[in-house]
Amino acid sequence: MSEFEMVQLLSPTGERVHHGDYDVDFNDEEYRGLYRDLVMIRRFDAEATALQRQGELGLWAPLLGQEAAQIGAGRALAPQDMAFPTYREHGVAFCRGVDLVQVLSMFRCVDLGAWNPAEHNMHLYTIVIGDQTLHATGYAMGVAKDGAIGSASGTATMAFLGDGATSEGAVNEALVWAGVFEAPLVFFCQNNQYAISESTDHQTRVPLAGRAPGFGIPGIRVDGNDVLASYAVTKAALDRARMGEGPSFIEAFTYRMGAHTTSDDPTRYREGSEVDAWKAKDPISRYRAFLTNNGLADEDFFDQIDAEAEANAIAARTACLALPDPAPLSLFDNVYANGSPPLERQRDEFAAYLDSFADTEEAAK
Amino acid sequence: MSEFEMVQLLSPTGERVHHGDYDVDFNDEEYRGLYRDLVMIRRFDAEATALQRQGELGLWAPLLGQEAAQIGAGRALAPQDMAFPTYREHGVAFCRGVDLVQVLSMFRCVDLGAWNPAEHNMHLYTIVIGDQTLHATGYAMGVAKDGAIGSASGTATMAFLGDGATSEGAVNEALVWAGVFEAPLVFFCQNNQYAISESTDHQTRVPLAGRAPGFGIPGIRVDGNDVLASYAVTKAALDRARMGEGPSFIEAFTYRMGAHTTSDDPTRYREGSEVDAWKAKDPISRYRAFLTNNGLADEDFFDQIDAEAEANAIAARTACLALPDPAPLSLFDNVYANGSPPLERQRDEFAAYLDSFADTEEAAK
Amino acid sequence: MSTMTMGKALNSGLRTVLDNDPKTILMGQDIGKLGGVFRITDGLQKDFGSARVVDAPLGEAGIIGTAIGLALRGFRPVCEIQFDGFVFPAFDQITTMLAKMHYRSAGKLRLPITIRIPYGGGIGAVEHHSESPESYFIHTAGLKVVTPSTPADAFAMIQQSVTSDDPIIFLEPKRRYWDKGEIVEDSNDWSALHSARVVREGTDATVAAYGPMVKTSLQAADAAASEGRNVEVIDLRTLAPLDLEPVFTSVRKTGRLIVVHEAPMTLGLGAEISARVTQECFYSLEAPVLRVTGFDTPYPAARVEETYLPDLDRVLDAVDRSFDY
Amino acid sequence: MSTMTMGKALNSGLRTVLDNDPKTILMGQDIGKLGGVFRITDGLQKDFGSARVVDAPLGEAGIIGTAIGLALRGFRPVCEIQFDGFVFPAFDQITTMLAKMHYRSAGKLRLPITIRIPYGGGIGAVEHHSESPESYFIHTAGLKVVTPSTPADAFAMIQQSVTSDDPIIFLEPKRRYWDKGEIVEDSNDWSALHSARVVREGTDATVAAYGPMVKTSLQAADAAASEGRNVEVIDLRTLAPLDLEPVFTSVRKTGRLIVVHEAPMTLGLGAEISARVTQECFYSLEAPVLRVTGFDTPYPAARVEETYLPDLDRVLDAVDRSFDY
Numbered sequence A, B: 001m002s003e004f005e006m007v008q009l010l011s012p013t014g015e016r017v018h019h020g021d022y023d024v025d026f027n028d029e030e031y032r033g034l035y036r037d038l039v040m041i042r043r044f045d046a047e048a049t050a051l052q053r054q055g056e057l058g059l060w061a062p063l064l065g066q067e068a069a070q071i072g073a074g075r076a077l078a079p080q081d082m083a084f085p086t087y088r089e090h091g092v093a094f095c096r097g098v099d100l101v102q103v104l105s106m107f108r109c110v111d112l113g114a115w116n117p118a119e120h121n122m123h124l125y126t127i128v129i130g131d132q133t134l135h136a137t138g139y140a141m142g143v144a145k146d147g148a149i150g151s152a153s154g155t156a157t158m159a160f161l162g163d164g165a166t167s168e169g170a171v172n173e174a175l176v177w178a179g180v181f182e183a184p185l186v187f188f189c190q191n192n193q194y195a196i197s198e199s200t201d202h203q204t205r206v207p208l209a210g211r212a213p214g215f216g217i218p219g220i221r222v223d224g225n226d227v228l229a230s231y232a233v234t235k236a237a238l239d240r241a242r243m244g245e246g247p248s249f250i251e252a253f254t255y256r257m258g259a260h261t262t263s264d265d266p267t268r269y270r271e272g273s274e275v276d277a278w279k280a281k282d283p284i285s286r287y288r289a290f291l292t293n294n295g296l297a298d299e300d301f302f303d304q305i306d307a308e309a310e311a312n313a314i315a316a317r318t319a320c321l322a323l324p325d326p327a328p329l330s331l332f333d334n335v336y337a338n339g340s341p342p343l344e345r346q347r348d349e350f351a352a353y354l355d356s357f358a359d360t361e362e363a364a365k
Numbered sequence C, D: 001m002s003t004m005t006m007g008k009a010l011n012s013g014l015r016t017v018l019d020n021d022p023k024t025i026l027m028g029q030d031i032g033k034l035g036g037v038f039r040i041t042d043g044l045q046k047d048f049g050s051a052r053v054v055d056a057p058l059g060e061a062g063i064i065g066t067a068i069g070l071a072l073r074g075f076r077p078v079c080e081i082q083f084d085g086f087v088f089p090a091f092d093q094i095t096t097m098l099a100k101m102h103y104r105s106a107g108k109l110r111l112p113i114t115i116r117i118p119y120g121g122g123i124g125a126v127e128h129h130s131e132s133p134e135s136y137f138i139h140t141a142g143l144k145v146v147t148p149s150t151p152a153d154a155f156a157m158i159q160q161s162v163t164s165d166d167p168i169i170f171l172e173p174k175r176r177y178w179d180k181g182e183i184v185e186d187s188n189d190w191s192a193l194h195s196a197r198v199v200r201e202g203t204d205a206t207v208a209a210y211g212p213m214v215k216t217s218l219q220a221a222d223a224a225a226s227e228g229r230n231v232e233v234i235d236l237r238t239l240a241p242l243d244l245e246p247v248f249t250s251v252r253k254t255g256r257l258i259v260v261h262e263a264p265m266t267l268g269l270g271a272e273i274s275a276r277v278t279q280e281c282f283y284s285l286e287a288p289v290l291r292v293t294g295f296d297t298p299y300p301a302a303r304v305e306e307t308y309l310p311d312l313d314r315v316l317d318a319v320d321r322s323f324d325y
């Protein structure tokens, strides 16, 4: 894959690097807040993986390694902005104030999507690769139709996607539409180097950030393991959108340090040495070094965050285990907003059938 | 739409322009041959439009205005190359030696595709926008698998598409695949400024030739009303492909001078003045001026070609009118290569039903 | 009351919904200046502007996918797919996203999207312009599917569909666009959207049809009458959810049912109706439910479509065969 | 003869076709190094190279569209769609191109393409991983659809499908991948690809099923036997074209038919079978054809899928209800 400039504000060892176009303007508290976010979500993610290993989730898609990209993007979002995630945006969900237990519930298979998108301005997870990018585009077109852009308090929309997703027709149509309608939208593509077992060169021979200009959309590559750069680049793109200056495409260059999902076995398709090389660029240790070097935080602070993250993870576990199974007949609910008589009849007949067992059991007593 | 360099070898008034990268190497005979092609296909196209107006075709998609793009591309193809057309590539079909009556037959609705693709190395017309670009990509991948590239006699594949088609997911997936597999393929996009009523700015705000580089495919824009430039640019791209140097994307900048199809009414969506402006860039008068100015042809020659084109069009008309309607039961043929007993039963029952009328008619006599 | 073609009735209905609700928007290829290839949206962009009557890029997934996003933002999109054969690039968005969003969100999200599709054959068109894809949608839980057979129903049903909160596939029988009829402007007189209707009473056999085949079935019933057979004709109007009560009632009376549609036989709607009616009216049926349908082939070249499509004679033949049992 | 899981049987079958014909190629997401998410193609890229076992970019339209092009160039592509719910982005290529190419070319072109799709529920998966999309393909003229229920059939049918000259949708009942059985290596002993088969003889009622529901139906038949009812079970094996002769024969004997599938009821294959059997065996049926199927809802959250999916009890209940008529 050929070279492409990559925006960085932190070197892999945590030195602050400067960039002509991008910068952040955080106070100490905010700097520390980002660290908390990173650690909270990594710890939660580990807990979810453990829950799956223990049979308490059907599946889990870990974000391990992608914390900085997601927290950078998630924190750049303003409350009025709308986010359209894939199935791995746990860090974004956290930033949007979604109860993480509601993230677990889908993977526990007790529901298909638990939180209220309107409450958090975050759409439900989408599993079919790329489809959400068109929803995001339409939503952003709607924002523009509503006149909710053109000022610093305008509304931006963000479409999350992976490197693999860029090969889907739907994603490219989203680029077409966003370009043509100048939708107030940011495509945030986490290039984590893999689509399950396929390295990114199975999807493209040129950098993904270069895809967008051909659709009339500026493309930029950012170091996705650098939370400050991810934030700065996303913030700038969101601001562009909210001001009515059109869509952007961000390629956040990062690495999926864990398995694709808990069903996956990455040893089949990548070398441990590759993983090790990326460990050296770990988003959290890098950011921690930055905080330490600049006297923004000390061991006490780090310990306190670890404790908070631990407590949070355990609380999520407890709440997850307490999630009730759906009632059998609930599977007939909400197929239609305005109902369907034949379906109601199907449900009633099935309810009667279920009742017949209850009768039998009753009789057997 | 922003500016993009456009390769030209002939000015709109027929002056020979020189270009650093592209040139042609024709003898006088070949130069004259191109003129014959242009006139033959324009005259045929007019006849087909007339046939439709007279109720002899269900529909016709005129190529009027796009002759130079198609003849340039069509003549650049080598016999072993394979072409995947849309529904408007009558000029290409002509170059590939397809009997033009077989082009008419689909529009007369007596069949769904008449010629033998293997005989002409030209696939059947495809009506669903863009789908053929993936077929072309797969075919080209197969050529590479066969080892039929890597020399001057290698096999190239060409995918035709329109400007509107570039918005379809399928076309963008074709770009993904062609890029990733370095398919020996040329995308030849005739930007005729319209997808039915929608001008190209409904599909993109940037030049279409700029779409391809984001997929790792070089893009080039050529004056599609200049038969020499269209030929030269296509030839270079085909040679690249046959040598194994990968895919290219050509945007042939041209204009659909007539209606989208005979069902269309372009006065609803474009000004006569626009059409007039493009008439000044007419591909045939431009080329005729070039031939005349350079003493390559005289009035006699032009008259002779007109006469030949006239005779050809009339012959096509006669053959078209003689095309037999399909036999009723033929609609059951060729659904499956290896047959289907239930379908055979359906046919037999229907045949018996039809026979029952014959019996009744017989009895009535 | 006024008399107009089905095409014009749809145009009037769309105009009314655009007038009534500023959140209603139209999207599709060539629906603006051109007014659509069938002119169903003629004049609407001129009157409502290009922000509400949107000429879409050439990508069906894009049309439906962005419509979903617009609906999530509070809009009420009415999408046009130019022809039946071109809905398939949008099939993923329709089946995996549009149909399921209300369900997967446990009712928190609604997608009040109408997808208009001119469908069916009989107009002498080239490939992909004459298909009857209704089965794909009827089988997809979460979608509703309706189809009018008259200008009056077209006028009413398009408005009812657009104002419904469920995603609706609105199938327009394109060969009937030019048929004229009276329309009833007053919405109090409209039948419920998801209801079938007896359009001709009869006692000897029942014919159930929808969309383009209602007219054909009525003609067949007339012809049967001249042979002394009194055929009841039911216009199903709603294909999902099915309203079969009128069919059950009719079959209990006539004992014979013929279902007519242009779509291929195998897993065409006739199959479902046969299964349900047989279960519901097992003891009333004098003959098995018979189906008069397109054949199990791709849609053929139009010069032979008259052979492919069910016609008066084939319906009559089925009525006759029904009496052979 | 050797004993292996269905997954392994498919792997062996694919290995054989790759061995036998250099024009056979495999394409799909993650089928190479990973061997597919279900390991069906395990080891094949290692042995046949990445030109013949192709890890595809993430686009289903691309997989099927390029496979069509490869077939036009003389290859015999076997495509894997990773899960049932992800076939829809390819739906346009499958229905408008793959299914019709032979027909529209009047027989001049053939597309010997096999599309493998792991389908069905019961594995506790997240959304889009448990669907039964067979109706969409069965309804599409030009496609053939088959599904094995045992390792032996999986081994034979995958080879027969790949060597067939028609496009075939090859549905793999993913919840049965780990079931073991004997496979017969010798192709002389195989049943014809497009044939149904009586897998348990009986006299009182007939149960017709396919894919994952064959096992369930056999279990139900065993349970029925202990209640004194002798149920015949038919494995349909081929869904398009349907081979209903064994079903007709059976129904003429038993007078009762229950069709079982996971797909939703409305326009599930049960509808077609009901319609045809009722027409063919009208005077033999003691009861209407009954259907035991998934409900007309999207596939629910997996914690409630056991309720959604037909099981032994529901099949037994239908057998009982069939005797109520």
Ligand SMILES: Cc1ncc(C[n+]2csc(CCOP(=O)(O)OP(=O)(O)O)c2C)c(N)n1
Pocket: A086, A088, A127, A128, A129, A161, A162, A163, A164, A165, A166, A192, A194, A195, A196, A256, A260, D029, D058, D060, D082, D086, D089
């Ligand atoms: C349309 C579709 N095809 C296939 C899949 C199966 N699948 C799930 S995740 C995945 C890889 C996605 O890769 P990428 O877009 O890079 O996102 P990542 O998982 O790396 O975050 C695939 C192929 C799917 N979910 N949807």
Ligand SMILES: Cc1ncc(C[n+]2csc(CCOP(=O)(O)OP(=O)(O)O)c2C)c(N)n1
Pocket: B086, B088, B127, B128, B129, B161, B162, B163, B164, B165, B166, B192, B194, B195, B196, B256, B260, C029, C058, C060, C082, C086, C089
């Ligand atoms: C998938 C699909 N959608 C819609 C159509 C209807 N349609 C036929 S031609 C056309 C415009 C195509 O424009 P372009 O690609 O620029 O080709 P041109 O006709 O200008 O040669 C449309 C929308 C179609 N054939 N296929």
Ligand SMILES: [Mg+2]
Pocket: A162, A163, A164, A190, A191, A192, A193, A194, A195, A196
């Ligand atoms: Mg990835």
Ligand SMILES: [Mg+2]
Pocket: B162, B163, B164, B190, B191, B192, B193, B194, B195, B196
């Ligand atoms: Mg065009």
